[in-house]
Amino acid sequence: MIKTRNLTKSYGAFQALHDLNLEIGEGSVFGFVGANGAGKSTTFSILATLLPPTSGDAFVGGHSVRTSPAEVRRLIGYMPDFFGVYDQLKTEEYLDFYAASYGIPAGERKVLIGQLLDLVNLSEKQDAYVDSLSRGMKQRLCLARSLIHDPKVLILDEPASGLDPRARVEMREIMKRLKHMDKTILISSHILPELAEMCDEIGVIDRGRLLARQSVREIHSMMKGDRVITVKLNGPAAAAVKFFEERPFVSSLRRDDEAGEVTFSFGGSQADQEELLAAAAAGSLGIRSFSEEETDLEDVFLSLTKGGGVS
Numbered sequence: 001m002i003k004t005r006n007l008t009k010s011y012g013a014f015q016a017l018h019d020l021n022l023e024i025g026e027g028s029v030f031g032f033v034g035a036n037g038a039g040k041s042t043t044f045s046i047l048a049t050l051l052p053p054t055s056g057d058a059f060v061g062g063h064s065v066r067t068s069p070a071e072v073r074r075l076i077g078y079m080p081d082f083f084g085v086y087d088q089l090k091t092e093e094y095l096d097f098y099a100a101s102y103g104i105p106a107g108e109r110k111v112l113i114g115q116l117l118d119l120v121n122l123s124e125k126q127d128a129y130v131d132s133l134s135r136g137m138k139q140r141l142c143l144a145r146s147l148i149h150d151p152k153v154l155i156l157d158e159p160a161s162g163l164d165p166r167a168r169v170e171m172r173e174i175m176k177r178l179k180h181m182d183k184t185i186l187i188s189s190h191i192l193p194e195l196a197e198m199c200d201e202i203g204v205i206d207r208g209r210l211l212a213r214q215s216v217r218e219i220h221s222m223m224k225g226d227r228v229i230t231v232k233l234n235g236p237a238a239a240a241v242k243f244f245e246e247r248p249f250v251s252s253l254r255r256d257d258e259a260g261e262v263t264f265s266f267g268g269s270q271a272d273q274e275e276l277l278a279a280a281a282a283g284s285l286g287i288r289s290f291s292e293e294e295t296d297l298e299d300v301f302l303s304l305t306k307g308g309g310v311s
C-alpha cells in the first residue's frame, strides 16, 4: 500500500534521506522509530505530497507522489507533528470546516462528524471551544480531522508525543479501532516501547537511512526485562506504597521518605504500565510525577541492526 523507492531528500547541501526503500502492506500498522532529526517527518511530508523528493519516488496505492499527488491525497489522512488549530471554533465547527473543504455535502456532515467524534472519544466535547481542549483531546481532534474523507491510509507523525499515561492508553485504543477498520497506518515516534504497543512491524531510521525492520513480536522478546519506575509524591508515601504493592508486576518496592518518592521494578508490558500509572494518577495518592529509567534504545537499535542495514 505504501512504497518508497530510493527516496532521497536534500535540504541544500544537507542530505536528510538516503535511498530509503520501504514497503508497507495493506492493513498493516507500521511504526517508524528514530531519534530527533532522523528523517521521520521528512519521509511523512513526502508521502503526504507536501514536500517533493530530491530523487527517487514514493507510492501510495500504486500512485506516485511525483506524478499523481491528487490521487495520493485522496487515499491518505495525514496528521502532522505540529498542527495549527482554529481556536475560535467549537469542536464540531472545526470538523465541519474541514468536511466542507473536502466537498462533503452539508446534509451528510452532521452524521459523519458525530461518528468521528465518537471514534476519537470526543462526543462530549462537541460544543467545546477547541482552545479549551487538553493536549490529548486536541491530538484526537486532529486525528478525527485526518479521517474526514475516510482515507485508506493514515500517516501519523508522533501522535502520542507529550501525552500523559492515560491519554496514551486512549490513543492506543483508538489505533486498535482504526486497525479493525482495515486502515493501513504509518506512525512515528522516538519512543520504541510506545510504538511496539501499537504496531505490527517497526522500521528503525537513523540519519536518513532505514537501518532495520522487524516484527513487533521479535522486538518484544529483545526488550524483555523489568523497568524501574520512580513516583514523586506531594505528601506521605503510605497510601502510594500500599497502592503499588498490591498491583501485579510490581516488585522490589522502596520508599524514600526524605526525597518523597517511591521506586519499584515493573515487569508488565508498556500497556500494563500505562494502565497502572493512569489508575494511580486517578486515585488520591498525592502524585507529583512519574519517571522511568530510559529503555536503552541504543541497545535495541544495535541488536536490530546487527548484520547490516536493510536495503
Ligand SMILES: Nc1ncnc2c1ncn2[C@@H]1O[C@H](COP(=O)(O)OP(=O)(O)OP(=O)(O)O)[C@@H](O)[C@H]1O
Pocket (backbone or CB within 6 Å): 011, 014, 016, 034, 035, 036, 037, 038, 039, 040, 041, 042, 043, 081, 190
Ligand atoms: N526545511 C529544512 N531545512 C533544512 N534542514 C531540514 C529541514 N527540515 C528538516 N531538516 C533536517 O533534516 C533532518 C531530518 O529532519 P526530520 O524533521 O525529518 O527528522 P525527524 O526524524 O522527524 O525528527 P523529529 O523527531 O525531531 O521530528 C534533520 O537533520 C533536520 O534538521
